[in-house]
Amino acid sequence: MNDLPFGFSSSGDDGDDAKGRSGRGSGGSGGSGGQDNPFGFDLGAGGAGFDPSQLGQMFSQLGQMFSGMTSGAGSGSGPVNYQVASNLARQQIGDFTPVAGKETEAVTEAVRLAEVWLDEQTSLPAGVTTSAAWTPVQWLEEAMPTFKRLCDPVAEQLSGGWTDNLPAEAKQMAGPMLGMLTQMGGMAFGTQLGQGLGQLAKEVLTSTDIGLPLAAPGTAVLxxxxxAGFSDGLELPAQEIIVFIAAREAAHVRLFSHVPWLRERVLSTVEQYARGITIDFSGIENAAANIDPAQLLSDPSKIEELMSASTAFEPSATPEQTAALERLETLLALIEGWVEQVVFRALNDRLPSTSALTETMRRRRASGGPAEQTFATLVGLEMRPRKLREAATLWSKLVESSDITTRDGVWAHPDLIPDSGDLDNPAGFIDRVIGGDVGELDDDPIAQLEKTMAEEAAAREKESSGESTEPDESPEPPADDDDQGSSKG
Structure with missing residues (x-):
């Protein structure tokens, strides 16, 4: 999985991953659908595999691109061509099974049951007002507005960096071609986004599976x-799996419904990251310096040389970007950790498969689930499973040291939520939240022994001074009070 935004790779990459992604593109032809063939058509050896019917599609796409350049409007005029992304994603989805009425009823009943059980484990009130069952195409349509928010800031910085950092001579020579380059960049970004969304649409289990709510407020979606594909091979009761997934969705909806700043904080953190993107263009500048512009028309190998140099484009991480990525990673881990803990506590005594399903979800995250794939593609971020485990541990220890109201109260303001350092030192965070000295509650046997010895020493001191160590354990305190009063009289 590429860990650089929009598929930028270092010069050492062999391109296998890019070719693999192209093989999942439209037509499913695979082959040379990577950088050497940006439209994804398989020419085969010597062009023998070329399908003449694809030629019309290619010219149609080119016509749309030039039309967008002329009008300066439409989906192709921005940093990402979302029309290309949507079309390609639909092709990736392919055939799908329409949602049956009984499936919608099953989703509604599972969510309703999960909400009742969640009430006992969180102080946040129910957030679901309606339930729905979606097809992959419905998910794609509902997800697109949010992905525009995520993609535009990064794509704008990358496309702007391309034109702003071109040498003056190159800009003058390019002239009107710069507009076409921008359009081609938008198509390239749209192509990669479409491939990713098409794959995600077939894998996501709920509307919040990427860590953000993609449905309308108050709507729980499965x-x-x-x-059904997720359940294959688990050998667990299907009804328990549905209720478990419904509980995760309902918990996400509660959190985002009653923590209004949360969704915007995730999106704004991505934007903060994007604003700091800088790219090292030394690779293409050095290559261009040694090429006569006239050769680009007469010698196709020179164009290939420049394209090879462009693979060295790599966003340079600034301190501000590093901080933004850390905040985003931590916030996503806190969301996932909170949901995991609340669902586990609500279902563990009711569904025998709760522990197994919780572990399955953790493995799904560790092996690169939808959330990891999405954010790795968009902003070069891979959520580390270690952070997820530590976030879940922090929420669990906070409940053990206080109560669910205190735990959920942390979401009241963004300044109260834990940071990355708190995940590494949950006891210190709990100290600040409940205002007590709970540092010794951490797994420190020496501290616990010292506490026990101090309590025993205090008890012995009271005994030596004649004070009772058990003043409140008399089985009949009223009778004792009467006896003391009559003796004094």
Missing amino acids: LPEAI
Whole structure:
């Protein structure tokens, strides 16, 4: 999985991953659908595999691109061509099973049951007002507005950096071609986004599976077709799996419904990261310096040389970007950790498969689930499973040291939520939240022994001074009071 935004790779990459992604593109032809063939058509050896019917599609796409350049409007005029992304994603999805009425009813009942059980384990009130079952295409349509918010800031910085950092001579020579380059960049970004969304649409289990709510406020959504695929091989009761996934969705909806700043904080953190993107263009500048512009028309190998140099484009991480990525990683881990803990506590005594399903979800995250794939593609971020485990541990220890109201109260303001350092030192965070000295509650046997010895020493001191160490344990305190009063009289 590429860990650089929009598929930028270092010069040492062999391109296998890019070719693999192209093989999942439209037509499913695979082959040379990577950088050497940006439209994804398989020419085969010597062009023998070329399908003449694809030629019309290619010219149609080119016509749309030039039309967008002329009008300066439409989906192709921005940093990402979302029309290309949507079309390609639909092709990636392919055939899908329509949602049956009984599946919608099953989702509604599972969510309703999960909400009742969640009430006992969180102080946040129920957030679900309606339930729905989606097809992959419905998920794609609902997800697109949010992905525009995520993609535009990064794509704008990358496309702007391309034109702003071109040498003056190159800009003058390019002239009107710069507009076409921008359009081609938008198509390239749209192509990669479409491939990613098409794959995600077939894998996500709920509307919050990427860590952000993609449905309308108060709406809990499950995707039956994806859940059926997820259930294959688990050898667990299907009804328990549905209720477990419904509980995770309902918990996400509660959190985002009653923590209004949360969704915007995730999106704004991505934007903060994007604003700091800088790219090292030394690779293409050095290559261009040694090439006669006239050769680009007469010698195609020179164009290939420049394209090879462009693979060295790599966003340079600034301190501000590093901080933004850390905040984003931590926030996503806190969301996932809170949901995991609340769902586990609500279902563990009711569904025998709760522990197994919780572990399955953790492995899904560790092996690169939808959230990791999405954010790795968009902002070069891979959520580390270690952070997820530590976030879940922090929420669990906070409940053990206080109560669910205190735990959920942490979400009241963004300044109260834990940071990355708190995940490494949960006891210190708990100290600040409950205002007590709970540092010794951490797994420190020496501290616990010292506490026990101090309590025993205090008890012995009271005994030596004649004070009772058990003043409140008399089985009949009223009778004792009467006896003391009559003796004094």
